[in-house]
Amino acid sequence: xxxxxxxxxxxxxxxxxxxxxxxxxxxxxxxxxxxxxxxxxxxxxxxxxxxxxxxxxxxxxxxxxxxxxxxxxxxxxxxxxxxxxxxxxxxxxxxxxxxxxxxxxxxxxxxxxxxxxxxxxxxxxxxxxxxxxxxxxxxxxxxxxxxxxxxxxxxxxxxxxxxxxxxxxxxxxxxxxxxxxxxxxxxxxxxxxxxxxxxxxxxxxxxxxxxxxxxxxxxxxxxxxxxxxxxxxxxxxxxxxxxxxxxxxxxxxxxxxxxxxxxxxxxxxxxxxxxxxxxxxxxxxxxxxxxxxxxxxxxxxxxxxxxxxxxxxxxxxxxxxxxxxxxxxxxxx
Amino acid sequence: xxxxxxxxxxxxxxxxxxxxxxxxxxxxxxxxxxxxxxxxxxxxxxxxxxxxxxxxxxxxxxxxxxxxxxxxxxxxxxxxxxxxxxxxxxxxxxx
Numbered sequence: 001x002x003x004x005x006x007x008x009x010x011x012x013x014x015x016x017x018x019x020x021x022x023x024x025x026x027x028x029x030x031x032x033x034x035x036x037x038x039x040x041x042x043x044x045x046x047x048x049x050x051x052x053x054x055x056x057x058x059x060x061x062x063x064x065x066x067x068x069x070x071x072x073x074x075x076x077x078x079x080x081x082x083x084x085x086x087x088x089x090x091x092x093x094x095x096x097x098x099x100x101x102x103x104x105x106x107x108x109x110x111x112x113x114x115x116x117x118x119x120x121x122x123x124x125x126x127x128x129x130x131x132x133x134x135x136x137x138x139x140x141x142x143x144x145x146x147x148x149x150x151x152x153x154x155x156x157x158x159x160x161x162x163x164x165x166x167x168x169x170x171x172x173x174x175x176x177x178x179x180x181x182x183x184x185x186x187x188x189x190x191x192x193x194x195x196x197x198x199x200x201x202x203x204x205x206x207x208x209x210x211x212x213x214x215x216x217x218x219x220x221x222x223x224x225x226x227x228x229x230x231x232x233x234x235x236x237x238x239x240x241x242x243x244x245x246x247x248x249x250x251x252x253x254x255x256x257x258x259x260x261x262x263x264x265x266x267x268x269x270x271x272x273x274x275x276x277x278x279x280x281x282x283x284x285x286x287x288x289x290x291x292x293x294x295x296x297x298x299x300x301x302x303x304x305x306x307x308x309x310x311x312x313x314x315x316x317x318x319x320x321x322x323x324x325x326x327x328x329x330x331x332x333x
Numbered sequence: 334x335x336x337x338x339x340x341x342x343x344x345x346x347x348x349x350x351x352x353x354x355x356x357x358x359x360x361x362x363x364x365x366x367x368x369x370x371x372x373x374x375x376x377x378x379x380x381x382x383x384x385x386x387x388x389x390x391x392x393x394x395x396x397x398x399x400x401x402x403x404x405x406x407x408x409x410x411x412x413x414x415x416x417x418x419x420x421x422x423x424x425x426x427x428x
Contacts, residue, residue, distance in 0.1 A: 015365035017373035024380050055381045317360055 004299055004331050007033030007211065007307035008320070009064055012043035016051050022316060023052045027059040029324030030332070035064025035094060035307060040106060046079045053087040060090050064213070065160035065178060067098030068120035069110045073140055076120065077127045081151040088152060094178055095120060096160025101239070114165055115139045121157055121173060128154050158211065164193045171197025176209035176305070182284050185247060187212055187301045209305050212298050215283035216308035218291050218319050218327070228314040229285035230274040231267070234258050236282040237274070248281035288326035295331065335426045336392040342419050351414060352385045355398040358405050367401045399427045
């Protein structure tokens with residue numbers, strides 16, 4: 001029996017009590033990890049996580065992912081250290097470079113992304129030691145920075161990565177890597193890059209929680225699962241570089257139709273242009289049996305945590321129950 | 334207290350169906366602002382410590398759903414569950 005951790009991702013776009021309801025449900029239904037996305041245009045990730053901490057007992061949680069451009073690394077460290085007091089030993093950090101398009105709308109130029117992430121994680125780890133920190137990185141510099149309280153200790157760091165350099169860096173300095181991919185081709189490639197960083201650091205792959213952070217949709221009826229996945233896949237296609245689309249043999253004409261539809265706000269046209277091949281490339285969608293097969297394939301790539309991300313299914317509550325009953329038991333002892 | 338009395342009026346065999354439907358109404362509602370935070374916290378505490386299938390849980394859920402989605406709640410109780418007296422009691426409690 002293969003052992004893998006199961007995580008779940010929620011986007012806090014609705015009232016806090018809905019997200020916390022799903023968090024409690026996920027814990028009750030056997031999920032190990034909970035990731036809350038961090039976007040300025042949704043509810044605040046740390047307020048949501050604090051509420052989650054108060055209503056759960058064992059699920060491990062963290063931002064999935066924050067970025068150093070919108071939230072200064074010192075504030076990220078302060079937030080996580082405080083959360084670690086609310087839920088000792090259950091907190092992890094998910095850190096990535098952020099989405100350039102979203103950041104651009106806030107007036108932030110996300111330059112030197114790799115350096116910014118490395119600097120942020122270095123500052124995070126040093127500040128959690130509870131000592132005065134002096135650090136001069138390529139993007140962030142701190143001088144004599146110290147908390148007036150003693151953090152409980154180190155908090156595991158997961159790095160959200162897609163490109164080869166970020167993936168290798170994640171393997172080198174991270175406790176975990178969040179691979180934003182659902183297809184074996186992409187996950188295999190990511191794992192090979194992570195291994196380069198792991199080797200460089202003289203670590204073992206078993207030192208890193210290799211996490212497939214997927215777009216997931218499950219329903220007893222295939223068409224309903226696919227339909228629910230379409231909007232999320234449309235956004236993934238629109239934001240993917242052409243090289244990724246070509247890797248999966250996707251039609252550029254259709255991809256451009258999606259991009260144009262989303263740009264005009266014509267969501268019907270955009271979502272309607274999503275093809276089954278696109279859903280296959282960028283999500284795990286289907287009946288529980290189909291999802292089980294796809295997860296099993298990803299496990300062969302070497303992943304140690306599987307995250308069910310948006311949309312999860314046409315009805316989130318029912319899909320969490322379905323995953324708990326017909327998916328997780330196949331991968332847990 | 335009022336809602337606990339209302340729950341007692343609902344036949345046991347219809348409670349699971351009602352609980353499932355009410356949760357869907359609540360989790361899919363766009364009228365989130367109608368939910369007072371004290372009620373939301375009560376709802377979450379109930380879910381954390383128990384379920385919404387028993388009498389106490391269903392009372393908490395019914396009160397929350399009647400606050401946020403009164404029309405849908407009473408329509409389902411009256412038309413689908415055929416419990417006109419219960420629907421009337423919910424309307425009076427929510428008024």
